[in-house]
Amino acid sequence: MDAEFVFRTSTACQYNNKDPRCVEIATNVPGKVAVRNSATGETVEFTAVEWTDFLSGAKLGEFDVTA
Numbered sequence: 843m844d845a846e847f848v849f850r851t852s853t854a855c856q857y858n859n860k861d862p863r864c865v866e867i868a869t870n871v872p873g874k875v876a877v878r879n880s881a882t883g884e885t886v887e888f889t890a891v892e893w894t895d896f897l898s899g900a901k902l903g904e905f906d907v908t909a
Contacts, residue, residue, distance in 0.1 A: 848886075858881045 847868035864880040875893040878885045888896070899905060901902035 845871045847871055849878050
């Protein structure tokens with residue numbers, strides 16, 4: 843049986859009931875990271891390596907819209 847993801851919401855999220863759009867993340871399943879849209883429930887899964895690579899790129903500004 844596969845383990846279930848346990849999601850948490852960023853403390854930076856400005857969640858409110860009129861506009862419930864937040865990104866939630868689950869890192870409790872070894873080797874996997876899941877990202878969920880709180881409004882739609884849509885989930886995307888990454889390997890731990892993919893997630894680490896994404897975070898490294900984000901910290902370097904690779905995804906900045908002004909770049």
